[in-house]
Amino acid sequence: SAVISQKPSRDICQRGTSLTIQCQVDSQVTMMFWYRQQPGQSLTLIATANQGSEATYESGFVIDKFPISRPNLTFSTLTVSNMSPEDSSIYLCSVGRSSSYEQYFGPGTRLTVT
């Protein structure tokens, strides 16, 4: 398994501003992902964070809106840019290893945009 922390745990932001969410893992992992989850609903994959190269985005998500960095094998950031109330959601970081099919999640960041 892996221990994953996210910062901040929650935030309330003004429309038009940006927020950067950090994800830190206690060990090196090959795969890191960012998801979005509306309260009480399922998870939607935003992108795969690739170490040393540009993230791979899912349909409906673009780099200008959700820039992602992954400078090493234990850390990644997701920025939610030019926020609107529709961006209010829970953002989750997860990690996995190519040697197994398991995936572990951070506690999430609850974002409210006013």
Added chain:
Amino acid sequence: TQLLEQSPQFLSIQEGENLTVYCNSSSVFSSLQWYRQEPGEGPVLLVTVVTGGEVKKLKRLTFQFGDARKDSSLHITAAQPGDTGLYLCAGGRSTSGTYKYIFGTGTRLKVLA
């Protein structure tokens, strides 16, 4: 497009009852995971199955991966209030050189004491 459909969407049962949650897809996955999520927390991995027909047991929980690796089920025996939560299945597969997971629609379970 939601590739993994879970049923039922909601389930409220009495303590001690049995239940089964289904996760169905028209797509083949190389792995299938089940998670439980409680309010304010991230999903917690319960099990991973990778072989068609595979059955895994975790105390009162029994997980099965379909023979064709397109569907899965989660059976809980003698449910307890501590089983309450959002249950999510997730199918994993490689796409364009990237391994990723697609989550099911979710099943919200409430076990009444």
